[in-house]
Amino acid sequence: MSQTVKKTGVKKVVLAYSGGLDTSAIIPWLKETYDNCEIVAFCADVGQGEEELVGLHEKAIASGASECYIVDLKEEFVADYIYPTIATGAIYEGTYLLGTSMARPIIAKAQVEVARKVGADAVCHGCTGKGNDQVRFEGCFAALAPDLKVIAPWREWEMRSREDLLAYLAERNIQTTASATKIYSRDANAWHISHEGGELEDPWNEPSKGVWTLTVAPEDAPNEPEYVSLSIKNGRVTHVNDEALSPYAALMKLNDIAGKHGVGRIDITENRLVGMKSRGCYETPGGTVMFAGLRAIEELVLDKTSRTWREQIAGQMSHLVYDGRWFTPLCKSLIAASESLAELVNGDVVVKLYKGQATPVKKRSPNSLYSESFATFGEDDVYDQKHAEGFIRLYSLASRIRALNTK
C-alpha cells in the first residue's frame, strides 16, 4: 500500500471510531494520506455494550488519535429516534425493525457536534462501499454539515480484507487484538444486533446456532411461558411489570426478559439501498415486545381509516429510516402525523413470551373504541340492526348501478 502523494486541505478529522480493526487502521491511514492531519476519535454510546467501550480511549490514543470523545446517547437514542420510529409502525420490508438504521442519524449528529466543537474540517466513517451505512451517514452529514469534507476510507484505499488491515497495522507496529478470521459482521446497539456473512451468505442455509448472541434458541427457552405487562402512554412504554422505567431502562429490561425466551429473531433477505440484496439476521428481543405492545393498543383505539393511514405512515417511515433520510422535512412531517395518532395510544398490555413468540394476550385502553358495556347499549342509542340495511344499500350502490347499467 504505497500512498506517495499526500492529499492536502484536511487539517482535523473527526472519525466515527469503534475500536475495531477497521477504524483502528483508519487512524494511521488518515494521517499518512491526508498530510498528517489531526484525528479526533468519536464514539457514540448507543447501548452497544460496556465491553465495547472499555479501554476505548486509550486504544484511540495509542492508534494515533489526539483525542477521544465517548458520548452517552443511550436515553436520547431510545426517546428521540427509536420511539418516533416505532410509533409509526415502521418495519422495513415487512420484517426488519430498523435497528442499525435508526442509530445512524443520532451518531452522525453527535459526530458533527464534536466536529464543530473541535473545529474539524472533515468527518470520516469506516463503512464499506457496498452497504447502506455509508449512505445513511453521508446523507446526514449532507443535511447537517454540507461544508464538512467526508472521508470514506473503504472507498478510497486499496485494502480489501482483514488480512490487509492486519498487515497494514503490523507494518506500523500498531498493536491490535483483532484476529484474521471473523465469521460474522455484526452491529449492536440498545435496540438490536445484526449479523451478516458466513453461512448466511447463502439464503438456502438455515442460520446456525452460533449466529445468535442476544437470544437463546426457542428450543432452549424455558418450558413455561412468562407474562410481561407494559403500561403505555402516548405510544411510549412507561412501566414494565408495573415498574416505572426510563425509555432506555425499559428497553434493557425487556431485552433481558425477552432474550431468555428466544424472542425477536429475524432472518431476512433485504433490498439494500444501493441496489443489491443482502441477507441478514437480526435480534431485537425487547423491541419486539415493545412493538407488539404498541400495535396491541392500536387495535383498541384506532378506527379503520386512522389505522389504514397509520400503515401508510409506517410504509413511508420504514424506507425513510432505512434510507438514512432522517434530517429531512419528510421525516418531520411523518413524525408529526404519527405523534398526532400516538396521543391515543394509551393503555396496558400483557404479552406472553414463550419459545420465541411474543403474543399480546390482554389489552385495555382508556381510549378504546371497544368496550363490553357497548354491547349493552340500547339499540336505539347507538346501533340499530335495521340501520345495516340502509348502510349496505348505499355502500353497494355503485356496484348495483354498474350491474344495472351494463346489463
Next chain:
Amino acid sequence: MSQTVKKTGVKKVVLAYSGGLDTSAIIPWLKETYDNCEIVAFCADVGQGEEELVGLHEKAIASGASECYIVDLKEEFVADYIYPTIATGAIYEGTYLLGTSMARPIIAKAQVEVARKVGADAVCHGCTGKGNDQVRFEGCFAALAPDLKVIAPWREWEMRSREDLLAYLAERNIQTTASATKIYSRDANAWHISHEGGELEDPWNEPSKGVWTLTVAPEDAPNEPEYVSLSIKNGRVTHVNDEALSPYAALMKLNDIAGKHGVGRIDITENRLVGMKSRGCYETPGGTVMFAGLRAIEELVLDKTSRTWREQIAGQMSHLVYDGRWFTPLCKSLIAASESLAELVNGDVVVKLYKGQATPVKKRSPNSLYSESFATFGEDDVYDQKHAEGFIRLYSLASRIRALNTK
C-alpha cells in the same frame, strides 16, 4: 312471534343454508312470512368439514325446503379466491388472514347461480345485523344479481337469541339437535376457523384453551421442530415436501402439519366494516405457512420499488376483501397488478414449524436477485465501490442544497 301480515312478491328463495340453528329456523320463518314461498336450500362446500355436510340434505327437506343444493367449491375456493388474495400479501389490519372474508364472494356467486337455475326471485342469508358478512353477501348480490330481492331475517324478525330460535322451532315441531348454550360463534372453511364470543368479548381476557379447535396449544406441540418444504410457482404452492398437490390438497396437508405445531393462531380486536370493534380469534395453520412461503420467495425476487408497490396492493386488497368488494373493477385491477408480480414468485422454501411459529429458514429462486456468485463478480462488471460515492452525492443532493441554501 306473530307475523300477521304475509309479505307478497316473493315466490322462490334460495337460502344460504348451513344446517345450524339459525338457518334451520329461517326456513319456516320465510314460508310463514313470505306467503308460503318455496325455499331452496343451498350449501357451499368451501372445506368447512365433512361433519357439517352429513345429513344436510335430509335436514333441509325436513325443515321445509323443497330442494337442497350442496356445491363443492373447495378447489375453486383455494385456486380462484385464496391464491389471488394471498399473492397480494393482504392481511387485514396487520393480523387477520381474511379467512371468512375470502369465502363470501364464492358462496354468493354460487348462490346466485343456483337462484338463476331454479328461477328464484330472492336470496336469503342468515347473517346478523351487526356483522360484516351481511355487507359482503349483499355487496356481491348487488354486483351479480341486482334484480334479486335480498332477505336478511336477522334484520327483520324480532328474535334475538338462541332461546328465541329454539322456542320458535319447538312451536312448529321442527326437531333440532342445537342446544341453548353455545359459547363461541364460529365460522370454518378450508383456510381457517374463526371464534367470537364468550370470554373473548373482553380484550383483557386471554383466550382460554377451549377456544381453539384446529391447532394444538404451542405448549402442547412437539418438542422437536418439523421442517416442511414448499415448491412455489407463480405464487402458488405446487408441492409440499416434494409431493405435487392440488391447491386444496396442499392446503389440507399444510393444515394438518401446521396444526400439530400450534401454528396459525391469531387474536385480534379489529375494526368491522360497520363501524364498531370486535374481538376475534382465528386459526389459519396451513395458510400461515403458505403465506410465509410466498413472502420468503418475494424476499429474493422483488426489488425495492416492486416490493413497496406490492405492499400497497396488499393494503388495498386487505380492505377490499374484508369489505366484500370482490366483484368490482378495483378487485380485477388489484389482481392484475399482483399476478404480474407473481410471475416472479417461483422457488423453494423450507419452513421450520416449532411451538406455534412458522419460520422460513431456507429459500431459493430461479428469479432471485441474490446469488452467492454475485459476490464474486469482478467489481468492474457489476459494482464498483467507487460508484457509491457518486450515488451518495446525488442521492443526498437535495439535502445538501437545502442545507446550503438555508444557511
Next chain:
Amino acid sequence: MSQTVKKTGVKKVVLAYSGGLDTSAIIPWLKETYDNCEIVAFCADVGQGEEELVGLHEKAIASGASECYIVDLKEEFVADYIYPTIATGAIYEGTYLLGTSMARPIIAKAQVEVARKVGADAVCHGCTGKGNDQVRFEGCFAALAPDLKVIAPWREWEMRSREDLLAYLAERNIQTTASATKIYSRDANAWHISHEGGELEDPWNEPSKGVWTLTVAPEDAPNEPEYVSLSIKNGRVTHVNDEALSPYAALMKLNDIAGKHGVGRIDITENRLVGMKSRGCYETPGGTVMFAGLRAIEELVLDKTSRTWREQIAGQMSHLVYDGRWFTPLCKSLIAASESLAELVNGDVVVKLYKGQATPVKKRSPNSLYSESFATFGEDDVYDQKHAEGFIRLYSLASRIRALNTK
C-alpha cells in the same frame, strides 16, 4: 301531509336555517311533528353573501322560531378550515376544490355550540336524503354531540318537491317569496358556489351561460391579461398585490379579481359519498388563484420525496373532507403532517389571469432548492458530473442484476 301521532321526547331543536323554502317549511313541520317543540334558528355566516342574511332574523321568527342566531364565521372558516385543507393540496377526484365540503364542519360545530348554549336536545338540517351534506353534518354531530338527536326532515316527511313545500306553507298561511320553479340548486360560501340540476343533469350537455354567477365567461373576460401577486407565509396568502390582508379579505379580493377574468370554473361528474354519481358545476375564482400560488411555491421548496408525500396527504385529505370526517384523529394527523411541510411554503408568486386561466408565471422563495447561483457553484463543491456515473450504476443495479441473473 297528515301527521297524526305527535312524536315526543324533543323539547328544543336548533335548526341550521338559511331562510330558503326548505328550512322555512321545516320550522312549522318540526313544531307539528315533535309535539310543539321550541325551534331555535341558527345561521352560519360563512361568506355566502349579505343578501342571504338580510331580514333573516325576522323571517325566522315569522316562520315560528323562538330565536335566531346568526354567527359570523367568515375569518375562522378561511383560517381554520380552508387553509388547512388547501395546504395539503386536496382536490376531490382531481377537480373539485371542496367548497361545500369544507363549510360543513364549521357550521356543524357552531350549531352544536348554539345547541349547548340554549340547552337544546336536538339538531336539525335541511339536507336531502340523496346528497353528501346529510352525511357530513351528521358525521360531525356524531363526533361532537353524540347525545343530541338529529332530525333530517327530508328523510322523514313525505314532501318531495318545491310544490309540496309551497302548498304546505300556504296551508299554514306562512308567507314566502320562494317560487315554484328554480332551475339550479346552489350552495355558496366565501370559497365557492356550486350549481346542480337543470340541463346539468345530462353530462352530455354543455353548461349554459345561465349556470354561472361568480365568474364571467372566458369569452367575455378582458382581452388583456392581469397579473396579481401573492405573498405567502407558511402556506397562507398574507398579501395580495403587496397589500396585507386577513385570510378572508385576501380571498374576497382574489374572488373579485379572478372572477372578472373567468377564472375558477369547474364542471365535474363526481362520485358522491352515498354511492351514486352527480354532476356539478362549481366556481372558485379566488380559491383557484390561491391554490395555484401555494403549488407554485411548493415547486421551489419541496424535494422529490417530500412532494410525493404531500400528494399522498392531499389524496387522503380530499376524501376525508369530502366525506365529512373533519372531527377525527385522522384529520388531526393529516393536518399535522401538512402543516409541518407548510413551514417551508414561503415566498412570492405572480399569477397571470387571462380568459379563464390562472397561470403562475413568476415564483421565488427563501426556502427554494433552486437558485441561479447554484449553477455557478464549483463542481467539486456540490455536483460533479462524474458522480452521475456512480449514481446511475447503483440506481439501476437491481435491473442489471435481474437481467444478468435471468439470462
Next chain:
Amino acid sequence: MSQTVKKTGVKKVVLAYSGGLDTSAIIPWLKETYDNCEIVAFCADVGQGEEELVGLHEKAIASGASECYIVDLKEEFVADYIYPTIATGAIYEGTYLLGTSMARPIIAKAQVEVARKVGADAVCHGCTGKGNDQVRFEGCFAALAPDLKVIAPWREWEMRSREDLLAYLAERNIQTTASATKIYSRDANAWHISHEGGELEDPWNEPSKGVWTLTVAPEDAPNEPEYVSLSIKNGRVTHVNDEALSPYAALMKLNDIAGKHGVGRIDITENRLVGMKSRGCYETPGGTVMFAGLRAIEELVLDKTSRTWREQIAGQMSHLVYDGRWFTPLCKSLIAASESLAELVNGDVVVKLYKGQATPVKKRSPNSLYSESFATFGEDDVYDQKHAEGFIRLYSLASRIRALNTK
C-alpha cells in the same frame, strides 16, 4: 483536448444520433478515444419532425459513422409507450406530462436492437451529466443489455460548451451548421417539446414569447372557441371529430388543432431524478386534449374506490416513467392494473378549446354509472332516501363511539 492514451476493448459503438452539434462531435471523439472503433449512428424517429431527419444519413457518414439507421417508431411510441402511460393518469409533480421521459425507453430499446443486429459491444448517448436522460437511457440499457458497455461522453470528455464543440469539429475539418449561441435547450417528439435555459433559468422570469414553438400564445389564439370530439375505446382515442385515426395520426391532428388555440403550455420547476431542481417549459397541445378526454370518461365510469386506486397507480407511474424504470416488473404491474381499469374507459367527449384552455364540456359512455334515467328509477328499486339514515349511522359509528367512550 488531448486524448493521448487510446482506450481499448470497444470495437463497435451504436450511438444515439440526432445530427445536432453534440452527437456530431461525439463521432470523431469516439473514434479518437476508443482506438478507432466503428461508429453506427442510430436515430429513432419518434415524431420529432421531418426537418430533424432530412439529410441525417449523409451527415452521419460525413461525420465518420460507418452506417446510419433511422427507425420509424412513431406509431409504436404512441401506442405502446404514451397510451399505457396516460391511461394511468400519470403527471409528474402535478404538471408535467412526461413527454421526454416516455420517449427514452423506446429509443433505448431500438438502440439495443440495432446494437444486437450489427454486433456492437457498446452503446453511446449524448446526454449531459446533470440531467435525467442519462439515467433513463442507462437504466434501460442495464435492463435490456447489461453486457453492453455504455459510453457517456459528456461525463468523460473535458469539453463543457458549444464553443468547445465547435472548436473541436473545426480542428478536424468537420463541417457543421450549428451556431455558437443557442438560447434554449430543446427536446421534441410526437407528444411534446421541452424548453430549458435562457431566461427560464430564473423562476422569477415569465417565459418570453420566443420560448414557445408548438403553440400560439393564448392572446394570439382565435377569439372563437373550437370544439373537438373524441371517441375513446379502452382508454385510447380512436376517432377525432368522427374520423377514425391511428394513434399517431390522432395525436398529430390534435396537436394541430390544439396548438392553434394555445393549448398545452406548461411551466414547471421540477425535481430532477439526480437531486437538483430545474425549470422547464413544455408544450403538449394534442396530448393535453387526449389526457383531458380520458379523465372526462373516467368521471363517468369509475366508482369512488376505483378512481382513488387509479390515482395511486398514476402517482407511481409518474415517478416510474420520469425515473426511467420502464423495463421493470413494477412497470408491468402498474400497466396491468391500469389496463384493467381502462377496459371501462369507453365513450365520447367534446372538448372546448379556447385561448389556452381545453375543457371537456360534453361526455357520455356506455359504461357510465351516471344516467338521467337513474333519477327516475323507483326509489324502492335502487335508492330509498330512508336508507341514508342507516348508512350515516354506521358510517359515523366509530366517531360516535369515540365521543361516547371518551366523554
